Amino acid sequence: MAQDRKKVLVLGAGYAGLQTITKLQKQISADEAEVTLINKNDYHYEATWLHEASAGTISYEDLLYPVESVVNKDKVNFVKAEVTKIDRNAKKVETDAGIFDYDILVVSLGFETETFGIKGMKDHAFQIENVLTARKLSRHIEDKFANYASSKQKDDKDLAIIVGGAGFTGVEFLGELTDRIPELCNKYGVEQGKVKITCVEAAPKMLPMFSDELVNHAVSYLEDKGVEFKIGTPIVAANEKGFVVKVNDEEQQLEANTVVWAAGVRGSQLMEESFEGVKRGRIVTKQDLTIEGYDDVFAIGDVSAFIPAGEERPLPTTAQIAMQQGEQTAKNIKNILEGQPTQEFEYVDRGTVCSLGSNDGVGVVYGKDIQGKKAAFMKKVIDTRAVYKLGGVGLAFKKGKF
Numbered sequence: 507m508a509q510d511r512k513k514v515l516v517l518g519a520g521y522a523g524l525q526t527i528t529k530l531q532k533q534i535s536a537d538e539a540e541v542t543l544i545n546k547n548d549y550h551y552e553a554t555w556l557h558e559a560s561a562g563t564i565s566y567e568d569l570l571y572p573v574e575s576v577v578n579k580d581k582v583n584f585v586k587a588e589v590t591k592i593d594r595n596a597k598k599v600e601t602d603a604g605i606f607d608y609d610i611l612v613v614s615l616g617f618e619t620e621t622f623g624i625k626g627m628k629d630h631a632f633q634i635e636n637v638l639t640a641r642k643l644s645r646h647i648e649d650k651f652a653n654y655a656s657s658k659q660k661d662d663k664d665l666a667i668i669v670g671g672a673g674f675t676g677v678e679f680l681g682e683l684t685d686r687i688p689e690l691c692n693k694y695g696v697e698q699g700k701v702k703i704t705c706v707e708a709a710p711k712m713l714p715m716f717s718d719e720l721v722n723h724a725v726s727y728l729e730d731k732g733v734e735f736k737i738g739t740p741i742v743a744a745n746e747k748g749f750v751v752k753v754n755d756e757e758q759q760l761e762a763n764t765v766v767w768a769a770g771v772r773g774s775q776l777m778e779e780s781f782e783g784v785k786r787g788r789i790v791t792k793q794d795l796t797i798e799g800y801d802d803v804f805a806i807g808d809v810s811a812f813i814p815a816g817e818e819r820p821l822p823t824t825a826q827i828a829m830q831q832g833e834q835t836a837k838n839i840k841n842i843l844e845g846q847p848t849q850e851f852e853y854v855d856r857g858t859v860c861s862l863g864s865n866d867g868v869g870v871v872y873g874k875d876i877q878g879k880k881a882a883f884m885k886k887v888i889d890t891r892a893v894y895k896l897g898g899v900g901l902a903f904k905k906g907k908f
């Protein structure tokens with residue numbers, strides 16, 4: 507019996523992979539399949555809270571919980587390993603802990619920073635990418651305040667922070683900074699007026715997914731808290747002094763001792779190395795979330811480009827979509843195991859909320875614009891719901907935001 511069990515391999519324990527696992531383990535018995543989950547860390551982290559840990563308004567530890575705390579060990583084998591190669595034709599996955607073969611594969615390796623080849627960006631700018639980058643950035647910001655406070659010859663650049671990108675991540679990070687800076691000023695006896703936060707954005711509009719009214723609310727809220735916006739200003743390089751930007755075809759050096767790149771993500775590099783037709787780490791999937799020509803390979807979350815039937819553009823990359831795709835994939839795996847046809851994925855858009863620190867925000871929920879404290883409250887509901895969906899009531903009490 508055990509030899510007939512199909513091998514199901516899930517790569518990545520982010521929102522997409524972990525949702526697949528937590529749903530699948532409820533739907534199958536231990537005899538039905540040999541399920542393995544591979545993740546490079548032994549923890550799952552709330553990627554949607556990375557801006558908070560990066561600014562230091564929460565600790566990086568608040569983002570984490572052990573993968574094994576939500577996995578049913580009788581049905582799922584968890585392996586902490588880094589995937590190094592996917593061989594779709596040999597049906598094998600190579601990792602730093604050995605080679606795994608599969609009958610059904612779920613690729614959910616998530617996102618990485620995309621710097622669009624901007625010179626010096628990888629070396630000189632901080633990223634908002636994972637737990638380690640968050641810990642590094644929040645410590646660096648505090649170190650600069652401590653250095654300023656303790657130096658005889660004060661360097662104003664220690665109190666200057668430049669954020670590249672006024673999209674979702676950039677704005678959420680700016681919001682957290684405006685919460686964090688007063689705390690740091692208090693702690694290190696720094697006059698708040700000396701702190702300079704600048705946001706540089708190449709596009710003519712920030713937060714393109716929201717109405718002008720919501721964008722205006724976000725801009726005036728952040729400007730009131732001291733953020734200066736330079737919109738329509740592309741960053742052309744990063745160096746040891748800060749960012750180089752282009753204004754009226756001329757290059758200008760913006761100086762700061764903290765520069766943060768928050769303007770681009772892509773799917774995992776492994777996607778290009780493993781599949782054809784991949785753009786920026788994302789592969790177009792069929793309606794059931796499998797890959798053309800490979801009915802046994804699902805690509806979900808940020809590595810997938812799902813184009814809803816009748817539409818032309820793929821859905822954006824969000825945790826909300828990743829989790830819904832995980833749910834559908836668990837159902838489809840169950841169908842395959844039972845010899846039934848797979849079903850198409852249908853996305854239900856419940857809305858999006860962009861936080862502006864912990865007390866304000868802007869968003870669209872079930873088609874309605876919301877802003878201010880109401881949006882901040884909804885954001886906490888959404889964040890807590892995501893924890894609940896993966897880890898149940900116990901984890902929501904422990905990690906949730908109420």
Ligand SMILES: Cc1cc2nc3c(=O)[nH]c(=O)nc-3n(C[C@H](O)[C@H](O)[C@H](O)COP(=O)(O)OP(=O)(O)OC[C@H]3O[C@@H](n4cnc5c(N)ncnc54)[C@H](O)[C@@H]3O)c2cc1C
Nearest residue numbers: 518520521522546553588589616617807808823824825826
């Ligand atoms: C600051 C910020 C705020 C955001 N806010 C929101 C929001 O409000 N709402 C929303 O819906 N979305 C938001 N997003 C987007 C959301 O976080 C992503 O869309 C989501 O994380 C994608 O989920 P995923 O499971 O595909 O990938 P990930 O969450 O990236 O998970 C991938 C997992 O795979 C692991 N992994 C990667 N490579 C390997 C490897 N080679 N071997 C083994 N394991 C590997 C990673 O460690 C990780 O555990 C935000 C993103 C950021 C950065």
